[in-house]
Amino acid sequence: xxxxxxxxxxxxxxxxxxxxxxxxxxxxxxxxxxxxxxxxxxxxxxxxxxxxxxxxxxxxxxxxxxxxxxxxxxxxxxxxxxxxxxxxxxxxxxxxxxxxxxxxxxxxxxxxxxxxxxxxxxxxxxxxxxxxxxxxxxxxxxxxxxxxxxxxxx
Amino acid sequence: xxxxxxxxxxxxxxxxxxxxxxxxxxxxxxxxxxxxxxxxxxxxxxxxxxxxxxxxxxxxxxxxxxxxxxxxxxxxxxxxxxxxxxxxxxxxxxxxxxxxxxxxxxxxxxxxxxxxxxxxxxxxxxxxxxxxxxxxxxxxxxxxxxxxxxxxxxxxxxxxxxxxxxxxxxxxxxxxxxxxx
Numbered sequence: 001x002x003x004x005x006x007x008x009x010x011x012x013x014x015x016x017x018x019x020x021x022x023x024x025x026x027x028x029x030x031x032x033x034x035x036x037x038x039x040x041x042x043x044x045x046x047x048x049x050x051x052x053x054x055x056x057x058x059x060x061x062x063x064x065x066x067x068x069x070x071x072x073x074x075x076x077x078x079x080x081x082x083x084x085x086x087x088x089x090x091x092x093x094x095x096x097x098x099x100x101x102x103x104x105x106x107x108x109x110x111x112x113x114x115x116x117x118x119x120x121x122x123x124x125x126x127x128x129x130x131x132x133x134x135x136x137x138x139x140x141x142x143x144x145x146x147x148x149x150x151x152x153x154x
Numbered sequence: 155x156x157x158x159x160x161x162x163x164x165x166x167x168x169x170x171x172x173x174x175x176x177x178x179x180x181x182x183x184x185x186x187x188x189x190x191x192x193x194x195x196x197x198x199x200x201x202x203x204x205x206x207x208x209x210x211x212x213x214x215x216x217x218x219x220x221x222x223x224x225x226x227x228x229x230x231x232x233x234x235x236x237x238x239x240x241x242x243x244x245x246x247x248x249x250x251x252x253x254x255x256x257x258x259x260x261x262x263x264x265x266x267x268x269x270x271x272x273x274x275x276x277x278x279x280x281x282x283x284x285x286x287x288x289x290x291x292x293x294x295x296x297x298x299x300x301x302x303x304x305x306x307x308x309x310x311x312x313x314x315x316x317x318x319x320x321x322x323x324x325x326x327x328x329x330x331x332x333x334x335x
Binding site for chain 2: 049060061062064065066068069089090091092108111115118122
């Protein structure tokens with residue numbers, strides 16, 4: 001019994017760590033503070049006057065202004081979706097660092113998945129063809145193997 | 155060409171084609187077009203301290219055609235645009251239905267800005283934009299950027315980059331309904 005328990009102990013430990021991590025994530029996700037929301041929204045918006053930097057990363061005056069505007073909107077009780085929509089309305093979907101999962105944005109999400117599926121299918125077909133080829137030996141193969149084993153031909 | 159090679163070539167070709175279409179569709183998402191999204195929409199309200207020590211509030215300009223130009227003293231294209239702005243201001247400054255406001259964004263040194271404005275004879279009202287609120291409300295992506303607002307308060311003209319005097323006159327004529335925008 002002790003040996004069996006000892007075998008399960010690492011798994012139980014792993015399960016406990018997973019459960020605690022999940023609990024922490026869920027607890028934090030339930031009620032992000034206003035500053036967390038400002039940070040998260042700023043991370044999702046492109047700084048309009050920078051080269052591929054988020055509003056959260058950039059130290060430019062425009063990024064400062066957008067962070068201040070987001071903070072004002074959060075304080076005024078606007079939802080994350082409303083704030084994001086206001087920026088899309090103002091700048092276009094270009095302002096979002098994560099492409100939307102609709103319209104043209106779908107291609108960005110779908111193309112890697114399609115490539116993965118097609119690649120996996122190709123790989124599976126190649127493996128199957130290789131396995132099938134291995135199973136069938138030609139008469140020449142049989143004769144060669146037989147000769148090596150010292151069996152008489154024919 | 156063997157079948158797997160042909161299939162791979164077709165696959166790669168299809169991916170390139172899809173990406174080309176996606177990129178082509180994204181052309182109008184270029185940031186330089188961003189502020190143009192305001193065309194046909196009500197202009198954002200703006201207010202702030204001005205260079206002369208007073209304040210400017212767009213609500214006080216209601217009923218006028220208002221030309222708004224985002225600029226600053228360290229921006230080379232803004233300096234290139236300055237003579238056209240000067241000529242435009244001189245031509246229309248006394249017209250009662252016209253107002254012009256330069257909004258300075260990303261000011262690095264207020265003293266340098268004042269020196270530049272004095273030396274270059276920037277005579278039109280210039281507003282500071284503390285916190286960059288007006289620059290964000292107008293969805294600007296740099297400077298110079300210009301907006302023409304008609305008497306109803308609707309944005310009817312937009313120019314990204316230095317405007318010529320002809321550009322400015324055309325925007326004003328469109329705002330007054332003299333020509334199609």
